[in-house]
Amino acid sequence: MPLIDTTPALLILWAIIGYLLGSIPFGVVLTRIMGLGNLREIGSGNIGATNVLRTGNKKAAALTLLLDGAKGAVAVLLARAIASEDAAQLAGLTAMLGHCYPVWLGFKGGKGVATYIGVILALAWPVGLAVCGTWLAVAAATRISSYAALAAAAVSTVWFVLLGAGDMLVLGAVLTLMIFWRHRSNIARLREGTEPKIGQK
Numbered sequence: 001m002p003l004i005d006t007t008p009a010l011l012i013l014w015a016i017i018g019y020l021l022g023s024i025p026f027g028v029v030l031t032r033i034m035g036l037g038n039l040r041e042i043g044s045g046n047i048g049a050t051n052v053l054r055t056g057n058k059k060a061a062a063l064t065l066l067l068d069g070a071k072g073a074v075a076v077l078l079a080r081a082i083a084s085e086d087a088a089q090l091a092g093l094t095a096m097l098g099h100c101y102p103v104w105l106g107f108k109g110g111k112g113v114a115t116y117i118g119v120i121l122a123l124a125w126p127v128g129l130a131v132c133g134t135w136l137a138v139a140a141a142t143r144i145s146s147y148a149a150l151a152a153a154a155v156s157t158v159w160f161v162l163l164g165a166g167d168m169l170v171l172g173a174v175l176t177l178m179i180f181w182r183h184r185s186n187i188a189r190l191r192e193g194t195e196p197k198i199g200q201k
Helices: 008-022 026-033 049-053 058-082 085-100 113-123 125-142 145-162 166-182 184-192
Strands: none
Touching: 008 058, 008 085, 026 049, 026 058, 049 058, 058 085, 058 113, 085 113, 085 166, 113 125, 113 145, 113 166, 125 145, 145 166, 145 184, 166 184
8 A cells, every 4th residue: 555645635635536537427428429329228238338339339439448447547647646646546446436336327337447447557557558458368368348357357466466566456456346346247147158248239
């Protein structure tokens, strides 16, 4: 864990800022702007890029992926630039919470994968690149987004240790647990062999 050298009041402020940034539902906004319908009524109803891809619009899915990742990264980078490392890690955590449990959608949000990757890239880019590489390798081999996300999250702790980011290990472990918690239904389908593949409607 990083040294706690930010005042409690400022930490609370950055926690709120991180949550509000993370809670912006870009998938819902983009699908409505682009006339693709109500994302909550499409596919799994999830607000992330994988479900946006089920609309058949690859551009919308790519934009959702980038923006969901960017909001996590921006929360971290802003807090680090203006405050300090402890605020940056807290903002990253609450950005993830904001995506998964956005106040604007009745606290029913996404699985958090893109936001998770954005947070990790901003906190420690070598670890972020390793996590992205793991996701891409598993996704290419299985064509199952959730399986790739779970695998990437599971080995992220190893990457934190190997790539010298031990002070972020606790946060990384918490984010990994969040990924697994948000993918409970996916894990059940993976066990049953019924989990849809990438791009499958």
